[in-house]
Amino acid sequence: MIDLRLRSRISDGELDQKIGKVITPRDWNLVLTGPATIRKPNGHPLCVYLPKALDGIVTRDMYEVLHGLRGERTENRGIASGSPRVRRGNQKATYSRRVPSAIIGAFDAAGREKYCRLTAWTGRNLPQWQTLHPLLRAIAGNLEQHVPDRYAAQLAEAQRTHQEWVVPDTPFTTVTVNNTYPTGVHTDAGDLDAGFSTLACLRRGTYTGGHLCFPRYRVAVDMHDTDLILMDAHEYHGNAHVTCTCGTQLNGMCDTCGAERISVVSYFRTKMTACGTEEEEQQRAVQRRENRNATR
Numbered sequence: 395m396i397d398l399r400l401r402s403r404i405s406d407g408e409l410d411q412k413i414g415k416v417i418t419p420r421d422w423n424l425v426l427t428g429p430a431t432i433r434k435p436n437g438h439p440l441c442v443y444l445p446k447a448l449d450g451i452v453t454r455d456m457y458e459v460l461h462g463l464r465g466e467r468t469e470n471r472g473i474a475s476g477s478p479r480v481r482r483g484n485q486k487a488t489y490s491r492r493v494p495s496a497i498i499g500a501f502d503a504a505g506r507e508k509y510c511r512l513t514a515w516t517g518r519n520l521p522q523w524q525t526l527h528p529l530l531r532a533i534a535g536n537l538e539q540h541v542p543d544r545y546a547a548q549l550a551e552a553q554r555t556h557q558e559w560v561v562p563d564t565p566f567t568t569v570t571v572n573n574t575y576p577t578g579v580h581t582d583a584g585d586l587d588a589g590f591s592t593l594a595c596l597r598r599g600t601y602t603g604g605h606l607c608f609p610r611y612r613v614a615v616d617m618h619d620t621d622l623i624l625m626d627a628h629e630y631h632g633n634a635h636v637t638c639t640c641g642t643q644l645n646g647m648c649d650t651c652g653a654e655r656i657s658v659v660s661y662f663r664t665k666m667t668a669c670g671t672e673e674e675e676q677q678r679a680v681q682r683r684e685n686r687n688a689t690r
């Protein structure tokens with residue numbers, strides 16, 4: 395495994411121009427092709443690339459669960475959707491491009507729902523969620539081995555969280571599953587500062603592009619099937635357009651040729667430590683519903 399400490403980074407002004415935009419090959423000059431630890435100029439880890447780390451771990455059932463999420467679309471990915479947010483008519487809320495991305499696992503009391511919960515898909519598909527747990531444990535094992543200090547910090551937070559919100563034997567509460575679309579340059583919000591994020595890739599059919607890139611450092615990686623990258627998701631990152639052999643720039647798996655790039659981002663949501671037990675959070679949800687009905 396190479397261990398490389400970068401010497402340079404682009405200026406804040408140059409980086410600002412790229413935020414929210416989809417990355418292109420002009421944004422990188424180093425593409426990782428083998429196992430590598432990449433450090434920032436200050437010596438802190440930027441990413442650890444582990445080709446084929448999940449080979450033999452991802453079963454057909456796991457793939458089917460992740461592939462089965464391709465119909466879940468969201469307008470809530472903000473600049474990570476690769477397009478600016480827009481307002482519809484005179485509505486107050488803003489929306490970003492609709493992209494095939496799903497959040498599964500646990501979620502804190504954020505947004506409209508002021509209580510902690512398993513996401514709607516997770517609640518409806520508990521056996522499928524559990525099918526993914528061995529994969530998440532294998533990802534956690536790699537995190538422990540390659541970035542032990544970040545793993546330990548994240549595990550400590552997971553241990554002081556009610557266990558119904560944590561994937562057993564991992565420091566993860568939540569997973570974002572993306573299917574074949576480019577993310578605009580963004581940083582992840584809501585995950586633990588002292589921790590580290592992880593991104594696993596499953597790939598089917600033939601396509602070009604999709605490179606995951608850290609534009610501040612001009613480093614990219616073309617993730618292949620069962621590759622894993624451990625990464626500082628508080629550094630700006632994004633992935634390039636995915637073009638299949640039909641010549642289409644994809645926003646979702648290609649229905650014609652089957653080209654598909656699934657990215658599985660597993661992390662710990664900082665605010666989960668403040669959640670009550672599942673029973674307490676359910677009571678909070680009922681209470682909120684009753685209060686809302688009473689004020690109508």
Ligand SMILES: O=C(O)CCC(=O)C(=O)O
Pocket residue numbers: 474570572577582593604605606631632633657659
């Ligand atoms: O799919 C990728 O390579 C990037 C995904 C990502 O950055 C995200 O979901 O926040």
